[in-house]
Each structure stands twice: as C-alpha cells, then as structure tokens.
Amino acid sequence: xxxxxxxxxxxxxxxxxxxxxxxxxxxxxxxxxxxxxxxxxxxxxxxxxxxxxxxxxxxxxxxxxxxxxxxxxxxxxxxxxxxxxxxxxxxxxxxxxxxxxxxxxxxxxxxxxxxxxxxxxxxxxxxxxxxxxxxxxxxxxxxxxxxxxxxxxxxxxxxxxxxxxxxxxxxxxxxxxxxxxxxxxxxxxxxxxxxxxxxxxxxxxxxxxxxxxxxxxxxxxxxxxxxxxxxxxxxxxxxxxxxxxxxxxxxxxxxxxxxxxxxxxxxxxxxxxxxxxxxxxxxxxxxxxxxxxxxxxxxxxxxxxxxxxxxxxxxxxxxxxxxxxxxxxxxxxxxxxxxxxxxxxxxxxxxxxxxxxxxxxxxxxxxxxxxxxxxxxxxxxxxxxxxxxxxxxxxxxxxxxxxxxxxxxxxxxxxxxxxxxxxxxxxxxxxxxxxxxxxxxxxxxxxxxxxxxxxxxxxxxxxxxxxxxxxxxxxxxxxxxxxxxxxxxxxxxxxxxxxxxxxxxxxxxxxxxxxxxxxxxxxxxxxxxxxxxxxxxxxxxxxxxxxxxxxxxxxxxxxxxxxxxxxxxxxxxxxxxxxxxxxxxxxxxxxxxxxxxxxxxxxxxxxxxxxxxxxxxxxxxxxxxxxxxxxxxxxxxxxxxxxxxxxxxxxxxxxxxxxxxxxxxxxxxxxxxxxxxxxxxxxxxxxxxxxxxxxxxxxxxxxxxxxxxxxxxxxxxxxxxxxxxxxxxxxxxxxxxxxxxxxxxxxxxxxxxxxxxxxxxxxxxxxxxxxxxxxxxxxxxxxxxxxxxxxxxxxxxxxxxxxxxxxxxxxxxxxxxxxxxx
Numbered sequence: 001x002x003x004x005x006x007x008x009x010x011x012x013x014x015x016x017x018x019x020x021x022x023x024x025x026x027x028x029x030x031x032x033x034x035x036x037x038x039x040x041x042x043x044x045x046x047x048x049x050x051x052x053x054x055x056x057x058x059x060x061x062x063x064x065x066x067x068x069x070x071x072x073x074x075x076x077x078x079x080x081x082x083x084x085x086x087x088x089x090x091x092x093x094x095x096x097x098x099x100x101x102x103x104x105x106x107x108x109x110x111x112x113x114x115x116x117x118x119x120x121x122x123x124x125x126x127x128x129x130x131x132x133x134x135x136x137x138x139x140x141x142x143x144x145x146x147x148x149x150x151x152x153x154x155x156x157x158x159x160x161x162x163x164x165x166x167x168x169x170x171x172x173x174x175x176x177x178x179x180x181x182x183x184x185x186x187x188x189x190x191x192x193x194x195x196x197x198x199x200x201x202x203x204x205x206x207x208x209x210x211x212x213x214x215x216x217x218x219x220x221x222x223x224x225x226x227x228x229x230x231x232x233x234x235x236x237x238x239x240x241x242x243x244x245x246x247x248x249x250x251x252x253x254x255x256x257x258x259x260x261x262x263x264x265x266x267x268x269x270x271x272x273x274x275x276x277x278x279x280x281x282x283x284x285x286x287x288x289x290x291x292x293x294x295x296x297x298x299x300x301x302x303x304x305x306x307x308x309x310x311x312x313x314x315x316x317x318x319x320x321x322x323x324x325x326x327x328x329x330x331x332x333x334x335x336x337x338x339x340x341x342x343x344x345x346x347x348x349x350x351x352x353x354x355x356x357x358x359x360x361x362x363x364x365x366x367x368x369x370x371x372x373x374x375x376x377x378x379x380x381x382x383x384x385x386x387x388x389x390x391x392x393x394x395x396x397x398x399x400x401x402x403x404x405x406x407x408x409x410x411x412x413x414x415x416x417x418x419x420x421x422x423x424x425x426x427x428x429x430x431x432x433x434x435x436x437x438x439x440x441x442x443x444x445x446x447x448x449x450x451x452x453x454x455x456x457x458x459x460x461x462x463x464x465x466x467x468x469x470x471x472x473x474x475x476x477x478x479x480x481x482x483x484x485x486x487x488x489x490x491x492x493x494x495x496x497x498x499x500x501x502x503x504x505x506x507x508x509x510x511x512x513x514x515x516x517x518x519x520x521x522x523x524x525x526x527x528x529x530x531x532x533x534x535x536x537x538x539x540x541x542x543x544x545x546x547x548x549x550x551x552x553x554x555x556x557x558x559x560x561x562x563x564x565x566x567x568x569x570x571x572x573x574x575x576x577x578x579x580x581x582x583x584x585x586x587x588x589x590x591x592x593x594x595x596x597x598x599x600x601x602x603x604x605x606x607x608x609x610x611x612x613x614x615x616x617x618x619x620x621x622x623x624x625x626x627x628x629x630x631x632x633x634x635x636x637x638x639x640x641x642x643x644x645x646x647x648x649x650x651x652x653x654x655x656x657x658x659x660x661x662x663x664x665x666x667x668x669x670x671x672x673x674x675x676x677x678x679x680x681x682x683x684x685x686x687x688x689x690x691x692x693x694x695x696x697x698x699x700x701x702x703x704x705x706x707x708x709x710x711x712x713x714x715x716x717x718x719x720x721x722x723x724x725x726x727x728x729x730x731x732x733x734x735x736x737x738x739x740x741x742x743x744x745x746x747x748x749x750x751x752x753x754x755x756x757x758x759x760x761x762x763x764x765x766x767x768x769x770x771x772x773x774x775x776x777x778x779x780x781x782x783x784x785x786x787x788x789x790x791x792x793x794x795x796x797x798x799x800x801x802x803x804x805x806x807x808x809x810x811x812x813x814x815x816x817x818x819x820x821x822x
Contacts, residue, residue: 005129013133025096028055029137030069030106030121033205034150034196034214042119043192044071045142045213047112047451049582051205054104054121058096065125067094068604069108072120076136079111080600082458085593086585086616087111087600092608094123103201107210107607109584110141112450117141142192144452145403145425147215149191152202153248154221156195158341162218163193166366166815167357190406191215197222206230207580208237209557209629212454215407216361218340220248224259230580232260237631239264240329240550241557242409242454246360247333248340250305264333266313266326270306275322275338282320284351287359290814293350302344304337316359318808323359327802329550330410334360354811362805363405367812370819401425403452411454412548412797413559413629416461416756422448458587458627465752466544466561467588470625473542473563473748473791490523539785540565543777543792544748547632550799552639554650558632558778561586564616565623570785572616577780578630581611586625632778636681640768640800645686647770647800652680655772655796657736657754659729660686662801663763670760674732678772691728727755733773745775748793757797766803772796 013023032044033051044050052069068091072078078087090108110117118138123131142148149168151159162168168191196203205211206228217235224232239245245261247253253269256262277297284296304322309315313326325334338345340360345352357363402424417423424447449455457463542563549556564572574583585603594600606612611630618624636650640660647660658675671688678684733754737747750773756762757771777792 006133009130009133022059023132024058024060025063025123025131026057026059027067027121027123027132027135029135030054030108030119031203032119032139033203033210034148034194035203036194036196039194042137042139043142043148043194044110044117044139045146045148045451045455046110046114046117047144047449047455047457048213049107049109049207049210049456050213051207051210052106052108052119053203054106055101056094056096056104056123057101058098060098062098063094063096063125063131065094065123065128065131066091067104067106068122068124069106070120071108071110071139072118072136073114074116074118074138076118076120078600078602079114079117080592080594081109081111081584081587082113083587083590083592084458084585085600086603088584088605089602090605090607092606105206107205107207107582107605109456109582109605110139112455142213144423144447144450144455145401145406146189147191147407147452148213149193150204150214150217151193151195152197152217152219152222153195156197159193159195159218159220161341161346162191165356166353167191167361167363168193197226200226202226202231204231204234206234207582208234208241208631209580209582210234211238211243212409212411212456214238214243215409216244216246218246218248219252219256220339220341221251221255223255224261233631234580236260236264237555237557238409239331239333240553240555241411242330242407244331244362244408245333246340247335249336249338250303253305253335261333264326264328265310265335266333267307267309267324267335270308273304273306273337275302275304279320279322283318283322283355286318286320287351287355287810289351289354289811290817292817293814294348296345296348296351298342298344302338302342307335307337314804316808319359325805327805329553329799330408330802332362332408332805336360349816350814351810353815358810359808362808365809365811368815368818370821403447407453409454411557411559412757412762413462413546413557414455414457414460415453416759416762417449418461419448423453456582456584456627456629459590461756462546462559462753463561463586463627465756466546467586467625468752469544469748469750470542470561470563470623473544487523538567539570539787540789541783541787541791542748543781544750544753545778545792545794546753546797547774547778547794548797548799549634549638551801552637554634554637556632556634558630558780560626560628560630560778560781562626562628562781562783563623564618564626564783564787566618567621569620570618572618572624573784574613574616574626574628575782575784576611576613576628576630578632579607579609579611581607581628581630581780583611583613583626583628585616586627588623588625628781630780632780638770638798638800640686640770642768642801645688646683647675647678647686648683649678649680653774654679656740656775657729657733658770658772659732659758660688660768660770660800661691661728661758661763662688662768663760663765666765670728670758670763672728674729676732676736727751727758729758730754740775747773747775748791750793750795753795757795764803766801767799768801770796770798770800772798 030052032042033053035043054067068089070078070089080087088109090106092106094104096102118136120134120136122134125131149162151162153159170188170190202222207230211234247256250269250272256265280296280298288295307321307324309324310326313324316323316325322337323334325332358365404420404423425445449457544561546559547556576583583605601617603613603615606614613626616624616626634651639648639650649655655678658678659672660675661670661672663670670691672691673686673688675684730751733751740747754771763769774794774796776794778794
C-alpha cells in the first residue's frame, strides 16, 4: 500500500510540474537543533534525543495532516532501539492556514551504532494518502566525545575564532588521524561551534532532554524575549544538570537583569567602566604562558563593567575582578566584565588560549609537545604538528579521548557506569607489519557507550537494576489462601443464611431452593472474574521510577521504566501529561530479539500538548518494557542547611527509608545519617557518622569518577552491568520494608538501585545527597487499555550540595613556542 501511495504521489508531482503550478504543500527538510541556521550540514549526536524544525506552507487551501520524522540507515531501513525489537518514528499533527508559512517543531531519537544515517520525513493529509513522496536527507553524526558549543550572539561572526582554538579543535599526532577509521582528522574536534540564530529566532530545543548534546552556551547581546517560554525553561533545567553558560560582555549582563536567568547570575552591574592595561595586569600575569610570551597590552581602553559579586558567587583571584562565576546545580554561570570577542584579547598569543581553556571553559590544563615524525602533504611540503600530552595513569601521552572532560552534564539514570572507560576512546598500541616500517602504531578503541555522557542509555547500571526489578515484579500474582477462604465464606453466607432470611421475610421460604442455583452461578462468575484480575489473566503494569533533583531546585528529572504483561495479544498506547516527556521501548535483555534480516516493529512517538507513545505490541503471555524521561514539577525543593545541619522536604510527597550521605575526602570515605520517614512540608536534623564503605579495588585515590578532573579508571568493562555488592543502611531499609509490609504496603525490591545511589564512586568530593523511597508510582502517565494490576515505586536521588569547583589552572606551555622550537 505504501509503495502504491508513493507512486501516486510521484505522479501527482509530475502532473503539477507539467501544469507549472506551485504544489499545494511545500515543506522543507527537518533541521536538527542546534545547528547553524544557514548551513546545509545537518549535525546530530547518536544516542541522544534531538529537537528539529521544519518549514511548511499550504498554497491552495488550509491543510490538516500528520508529519513524521524517522532516522534510517543509508538503505532507508528503520534502525531498532538498542537490543529491542522496536524502532521509533516521531510524528505530530499539523494544521496550516493557507499561504501562512509555519515552523513545525518535532522531537526525534537518533540511534547509535550505525555509521551513516539519514532522516526520512513524510507528510500525510488527514483521511487521505501521502501529500508528497517521502523525503530522505543525509545527516552528519558527532562522535561520543564531541558536543555542541552554542553561540547566541547578536553578531555571531565575531565568535568565528572559537572554531579554530585549541580547546575546540584540539591538535593530535598524525598517527591518530591515519589509524582512526571512524572519522580521520575529525577526532581532534572537541566541540562543534554552532550559531542557531536566524531571522531573530533562536533555533534551540524547548526541552532540556533534547539539549544533552550541548556542553556550553555563549550568550552575547541576545534579548531573552527572543526565546520561547519552553526554551527558557529548558536552559534552566540544562544548567542544573551540568550545562555551562558563558555570558560575554557588559551589554549582556544588563539585558539579563530581571529575566529568567537573573536568579542564577553570579554578579550585578554597578555601571560601565574603562578597562586599561593596569586593570588587566593580574589576569595577564596568571594566564600568560611561555618564556617569550608577551603580556596582555590592549591598543586602547576597553568598554566594560564594574561587577559586584553576589553571595552565591565563587571568588576567582586569578580573574582580577573581571570575571565572576557561580555554581547552579551541577552546572555553572560565568560572566565577563569585558567582551570575550575583544580583538586585542583574542589576538593575545601569550595567553588567550590558556585563559579560554582553563578559566572560561574550565577544562584541565594541557601540555603541548612537538610530533617526533615528519609527514609530507600532497604538495610535497613538510608538516610538523602538535599534539596534547595528558598525564594518564601510566604516564603515557594522551591515554584516551575522554567524553567526561568535554561536558559536565550528568543524569543519574544515564551516567552510572561501573567502568568510567565506557565513556572514552582508548589509545591502543598495535604492531602493523608492513605499515610504517613495522613500527608500533596508535589505534583508537571506540567507547562502549556510543553516545558519550548524558546519552539515552538502556544499559547503564541504573537501567540494568531497574530491569531486574521489573523482571522480579512484572507479570502475575497468584491469589493467596486468604482469597480462597474469603470467597468460600462469602458464598456459604449468601447461599445459606442470607438466602433463607430474604425469602422468609417475603413469606416464600420454598423459593430459597429456586434461588440456590442462581446464587451458585453468580458466585462462580464473581470468583472467576476476581481471580482473573488477581492472577493478571487480563493485564498487569509495573513501574520502577528514578526521580533525580538538584540542590534547591523545584523541578526534577523523572525516569520511568514500565513493564506491560498481557495474557492476550494487546497493543498499548501511552499518554504522558508532561509534553517534554521522551519515551521509547526498553530492551528486555542484552540480546536483540530480532533475527537476521527481520524488520523491527514501528512505534510512534508524538509530542504536542501531551506526549504519546503509540503502537506498543505485546504478544500473548509476554511482557514488554518502556523507558521514558521527563521534567517533573515537585512543587517544592529538597534543601540542606549545612550550618544548621537540617534537611527540609518542601514538597507534598511523603518519603520513606530516607538517608543522607556525604563524601568529604578523595579517599572515598562516606559519612551518613539514617532518617527513616520524612513527611511532606517538614524538616529534620541531620547528624553524620562515618560509614564503613570501602572503595572499589580498581579505584585509585583522586577526584570522583565523572568529576571535572578525574583520570582514574574504575574497573573493567566486564563489570559494567554489575551493581555494588552492598549498600550502606541496608539493614535499616530491610527493617523499614518489613514494617511497611505489616501495614499492607508491600514494596518493590529496590535494593540494587539503593546500592547504586549510595556507591561512593558515584559521589563528587564534597557532595551531599539524600536517597529515599516513595511508595507509589508518580502521576502523569496513562496506558490504554488500562491494566487490572498496577504496582510501582520510586527511588529519590536528591543532590543537596556539591563541593567547590577546583581552582582553574593555566596550560603548562605555549603551543606557539613549542612549534617554533624556542
């Protein structure tokens, strides 16, 4: 049928061309966000959800229909979700007024593990066939370690210098470029710099879960009114989970006063000022690198601001009162008193690269080295290249290309890995006979997690633990002896005394014998019906959820893992109240259920006023899983007062099995406090005591894995899906669960999830975290058809406080001097 519709649409297009009339519907290709508005290259990051815009106009009449987008391989075949028998197609309803151009927003998922990708988009008029033949467009994929650096500037061309600086396009030895078969010289690109502003519109997603590929946003003189309400909310969510916002120049700070970003600014403006060489002396002295490097000497005074630090800001002695920053959740906001694109600053060869890398971008310091080999280009010119040396665990040069260094975004449900190397390219030394005169060459081993940090992950430790809980809890529950006794007692009472009393009152006792078989048949129907409901003979639904919150923030990230069991083949549709929800089928096992050559089943994800997942087919006597994530408004925050040692639950949710844990030192030692129950709108004192939790044997002392400067591996890849052997406060949780069971509140077994949330290697140094259980599935999702059995529970992971950021450090040497041999 679809092929016939395609042929008919092609014939209609040919007829229109013959008549030289404009087509009734004109639609552009979906443009992923963020991207350069004027660039023909469409960049996406596999393993991540992406927003997209598509321009449309109806020429002949009003048009109502559906637009779909799906990522396919270069053979135009749908790509299944990882180890699942389903592929996701994104769709949404579209209504166009005649001659009125419209930008249609959609959300789609980009599968990982496929080398070449395309987007396939279709338009179908309501109640009719395809409005035009499907359109397929190639897209370019970022690698696991690469992220977007977004420039929101009134004059974006002023920031073209970002595309060539060493922090963005990091130099590597040519052997990397020759041996890497996944992208050649592109491995050296750490960030794709994009300026997604066109015709006054900011082309950013309106959903933080579609901004996980963005590491930095540079803001320069863009009015906040240019962003939609959804985009503003998405940026604030993105900040709290690790995004980094860089505000450049005096005009930008004034524009953001009393706006959605004002509560998170590190400083206020005290008015304009002129910045001279004297004002720059401290900044120049700290960040100037190299024996022959010249100090920062502007040709004239710069326009700038007097900054007044807010109490939440962290002092930066090395910035000379010209730069201020503060932490916002996991992320941070930085503001400069001068323009970052100031010409004299950008041209400062003695230290601008060091300043931008170490302070503005907050990346680790680098040591540049000259390549020992000489290579000849196609024109016969000798090439001498630089590469970056990092001091890895073995002291080797550039031990790996590390995704965790390039983005600070972290989601507990996505980024809990037993092995930190799962997120980084590893450098291997291999002997290549006949190649390069039998010398040992360098080859890159791709990471186990293809999407890098903050990627949608069905096989993180949290996802694996949730899958185990679903397997244990999903399916049927057999009625106990109490059900049988109760049914028998009710039957005997109705058949005997109650039956006789009713007809005695009517004066017709002899009719009790006539009513007896009717009562027997009715009782049989009730028993069978109730047994079907209890056994799950119809349908059963189980939910395991993780609710992650950030310090003092009222919105959380709610991750749901849902299972659907049915004894008869059923097709489910799910509806989520929160429109920012993203959802997809969740793999049941680590093995794909598809046979060679077998096509996946297509499910449709829709997002408009609500989000929907439609067409999830569950076979008879089988179970299928769904994974969803969304922003969740708690109506209050979880706060920790360090001075008063007090935890406050400002929400209405009652918490059970509450414990507060902190990690104070690099030696992985934890301190904790068991609280138990904590009602909504209440506070409780916190008294920490040392906890006897040892570090993982493979863990080296140092920064917490996933921290800003971590370099130590955390174990072998074969440990990636194994939970920690034990968790703190396990005995207290067991007692708490038994007490809840006596009250009739049977809990799901969340112990593996508690173990992950309380594992020392998933804590930053200085972090304080509350972990608790909610005896319910969170509201906001409805499945159709509804299940007769519903069970659910939620793990709360509330980050209460993070430690201070490490002191920013300049590079060890100057790349210009290294290349020149000085």
